[in-house]
Amino acid sequence: MLANHDIFSAIEQTAPRYLAEDWDNTGLQIGSYSNTVNRVLLTLDVTEAVVDEAIDKKADLIVSHHPFLFKGLKSINIDSGKGKVIQKLIDHRISVYSAHTNLDAAGGGLNHYIADLLEIKSIKPLVPSDADRLYKLVIYSPVDATDAILKVLGENRAGSLGNYSHCTFRVTGKGTFKPLTGSAPYIGTQDQIQTVSEDRIEAIIGIRSADDLITKIKAVHPYEQMAYDLFPMDQSVSRRQNGLGIIGELEEAMMPDAFITHIKNKLELAAVRTTGNPPKQIKRVALCTGSGSDFITTAKVQKADCFITGDLKYHEAQTAEESHIWVIDAGHYGTEKKAVFLLKAIIDNAFDDVETMISTKMRSFIETH
Ligand SMILES: [Zn+2]
Structure with a gap:
């Protein structure tokens, strides 16, 4: 019989907790280290719909990328919002565990996983982790x-x-x-x-x-x-490939239009946003999943032909244009939704006797029309 902590340890083999940012809240969010686990539901975010799904599917554990508890709770009002979700989780003995910035920064983590999907090779961290210095x-x-x-x-x-x-x-x-x-x-x-x-x-x-x-x-x-x-x-x-974002190269240079189509196909996106002038060809690519606009100039300094990230704000787009780097905003959800497949693979590779399920209720909080 597996316990929750077995699953946590397997995830932390890939994404050690020391890689998490100081402001982050990774690890057990609610529940127990020792409860038995037979079924795990994987999601990007923990919402009431996802928790209802976990109850329906008799999951013992929800593993999310985004922390369920992030800002401090001053009260737990069980009539609505987070309090209601917490009550449901406790009533059904469902634990929640999150691997967030530690999964982002890990050598075998989310940025490397997305880079592999996008067929970016010779990957190095864009900003190597201080933790590994x-x-x-x-x-x-x-x-x-x-x-x-x-x-x-x-x-x-x-x-x-x-x-x-x-x-x-x-x-x-x-x-x-x-x-x-x-x-x-x-x-x-x-x-x-x-x-x-x-x-x-x-x-x-x-x-x-x-x-x-x-x-x-x-x-x-x-x-x-x-x-x-x-x-x-x-x-x-540095001993490992840990760090914020990645930079690498495509095997064959691609035309900007073809590269956009490539991203949309591989990440299953209806649309992406771009800013700045596209270069003639794309060969050297930087990527930071989620909100990575802090690294626009880092990507430029490291001679990336383009930088893929999410959550680009208007004036950050201006910075990008002024820095003469082509930035592709594939969305926060768009660049991170595949985290569930990485987490599933980590658990499936470690254990035969636990069932892992990808949430069908997870969705972006932003919709494009
Ligand atoms: Zn995120």
Whole structure:
């Protein structure tokens, strides 16, 4: 029997929670980690119609891309709106889980999925994720404490490079210090300059793990004041393909009209909006699903022939025109509705004994006539 947390873990293998933006609210929205799950309903948004569908289809869990709870709730009025939906969910023991900006930013996430659909190759993140930025941690330790520190580094996956783990470098040298009044030195005596044999230990770490790792090393480091440095590394050595948006290339350049038809076919859209002058041909394409207009100039700087996104506002279109980049607004819903297929594939690949269903009630809140 599977529990909800099994499904959450499978999704987070692809879309780790640390990739979510600080303002976001990903993960369990309502319900339970431990409830048994047999049927999962996948949707872009959690609406009352989708919850009614989940009840009809006897789903135990709804997995959505957009968080069900986003802004803080000050009251839960069960007569209407969100409160009514919350009551229905609790009455029917249906949990809701959302994978939002972590799914957007993940290497195997939504932007990569849409890029694959659009047959964009050689994909790189448009803005590589800070969360993956690598740092070099350098620790100075008395020689007899080195083994304990190496053990902590290894156990916490510091020094992971490609198919290698426990990658460290060390060199032994001489450290000096003078314990002042009020100190309790591990070696030496107060007011006398000490020279000790110390190891300089180096390992590459991800910035998200830095605080936790340094706390653990301090616990085994004998000095009252542990000396260490943390140096940022060139982001080109980032371990993963995580980041905001993607940029890549079409195998064969396409004419602008043909490219629009291609997008409409692949994303199943009736129409798209464009802004700026189309280039002669489209080869290099940037994409940011959802509301990506913040990255218009980033796409231009990275020499994209066009930028595909959603939710373009009028004055952002002006910026695009002034930046001389052709922007295709395929809509927020249009660029994200396929997220349900990605989430379905993640769950189906991980488990045989859970039924996944795509909502037939999900729809765009904006209609085109
Ligand atoms: Zn969105």
